[in-house]
Each structure stands twice: as C-alpha cells, then as structure tokens.
Amino acid sequence: PARILTGITTTGTPHLGNYAGAIGPAIAATQAGDAEYFFFLADYHALIKCQEPERVEHSRLEVAATWLALGLDPQRVCFYRQSDIPEIPELTWLLTCVTAKGLMNRAHAYKAAVQENVDSGDADADKGVTMGLFSYPILMAADILMFNATRVPVGKDQVQHLEMARDIAQRFNYLFGAEFFALPEAVVDEDAAVLAGLDGRKMSKSYNNTIPLFVPAKELKKLVSRIVTNSQMPGEPKDPDSSTLFQLYQAFASPVETAAIRQRYAEGIGWGDMKTVLFEKLDSVLAGPRERYAELIANPAAIERTLQEGAEKARTIAAPFMRELRSAVGLRRLG
C-alpha cells in the first residue's frame, strides 16, 4: 500500500496555514483508509530555529493536541515524535555522507539566510547559519525515507525539500546497488499551497501574521477583521483570486460553498460582509475541535502515552530497516 507521511515543526502554535497545507489534507487522506499513515512532530527540526526549551516543549504539546483535536485516530495512524525514533538521526548520518554539499547550497532557507547577510553588507555571508540550518533538508529526507513514504502532503514551501529527498534517495540507491528507498512525492493542494496571513504575505510564524487554529471565537473574529483588503467599495465587483479572505474561505469550505462566494465577489460583496462570512465559516469548522483541544491539552500525560505508543509502532518498521541499511553500507553487526 501507499505510505502517506507528513510532519510539523514544533516551534510555535499551529495556524490556519499548517491546517490547510498539511494537517487537513493528511487527516482527510486517512478517511480513504487504503494507505499506511505516518504523522509526526518534527521536534529535532525545532532545535534548528529555537533554543528555548520551554517553548519547544510546550509547542510539542500544542502540535500533538492539534492533530488529535482535528480527528487523527492514533489507532489507524502511526503518530509519533521524531526525537523518539533514534533510527532517524542514525539514518541522517548515512544520508549526510552521500549528499553533495552543492545540493544543500541550493536550499531556499539557506540561500535566504545568506542573501540577508549579503543585503545588509555583512562580510560573513554565512553569519548566523548553523550546520543544523544548512543540512536541514537531509534530516527531513531521513524522516521520509525511514518509512519509505510515497506521498507527502505539504504546502508549497516544502516542495524543494521533497525534490532533495528524492535526489538523496536516488544517490543512496545507486551507490549501494539496490532500491532501498522509494522515491517520495509531494502532494500539494493547489488551493491552499501558500495560504496568506493577516498582512497578505504567506502565513508564517516568522512573519508574525498567523491566525492560530484554536483561539477563542472572539479573538478569531478580531483577527479576521484585521486581514488586509484593498480599498474597493461594496457594490464594486471584486477579484476573488487576489483576495486573502477568499483564499482562506476556500481552504475551509466545500467547492459548492466556494462557488457561491465567488459569485458574490462578482456581485460586489463588501469587505465587511465577507469578513463576517469568513469568520462564521472558520468558527463553524473549528468550534468542535477547539473544545476537544482544550480538553486534550489539559491532560499532557495522556498525550505522552499516545506518542510513546506511536513511537513503538514506528520503530517496529524503523529498527529492522535501519539494520538492513547498516549492512548495506558495511556496518553490519555480527550475531
């Protein structure tokens, strides 16, 4: 069967973009039930950007409770923390040793960091770049290849990392002479590939423009009212495809509902009305999960148990596969 896998970095509070790009499509895929599912908390990835232990620890809890509140069934899915699978950093090293440095030089996140230094006239273009940031795509490749995932639901910002994972897999297969790794593919929902935030830029923790998934209704309403629009008046026909309000609506509504709102844009719906429509849609989808989230997060011990059971399940696959890979590269243990 196909293997579907995706992860969320535990550096903050999950937001609408995470839901639309990854969590929503991933949970929807489990309804079909015809694949194996691996969803995890990328907590080693969190250390790349964050050296605040309390923040990482709290975010792990928030991200786990978010998945569960949105309906993930840990019986049907392997649901675990990256850092509970020691085979992942082990595989990362094997992959690191066959990955060209030039490939990592091309990674968007690294290039952006270098560009920022160059733009600010810094003599050291690599200033502030850790080896963690630089080799981040190799750790992500290990996450994916460890479980031979074939389909990876992600937002557009992760597509390059998937291409790199394929490159690395092919290189390893070629060097060690067998199809150890399947080649993973990104599954990108085009409507939600880059969900915009409050200011119209990509919704991202680093831009401080996010709408967290489970803020109270009142706060959600306030955040929706802050989303930027242009200065068109009610009655003027409007372009849905350049509208953040429309894009957010589309990510949470059915195609039929979306078509109806598209029509209202043509008829010149006012921005105030559209904000009400969007708030009501979001609130109707999120009200139930929001309540479950509050209950879940109040019981960290239960979440911990669920994650540890998930890690045990994941390791029944990872441990024997890692033994096979060790043998392939010459690190076989005798006996």
Ligand code: TYM
């Ligand atoms: P992260 O934690 O930044 O984001 C988690 C997922 O949410 C998607 N996403 C968005 N989608 C649409 N619009 C947005 N504004 C938006 N913002 C975030 C991301 O594309 C991602 O799918 N490196 C990954 C985590 C990771 C991973 C993996 C993912 C680690 N190992 C293996 C898949 C497979 C990351 O930092 O995502």
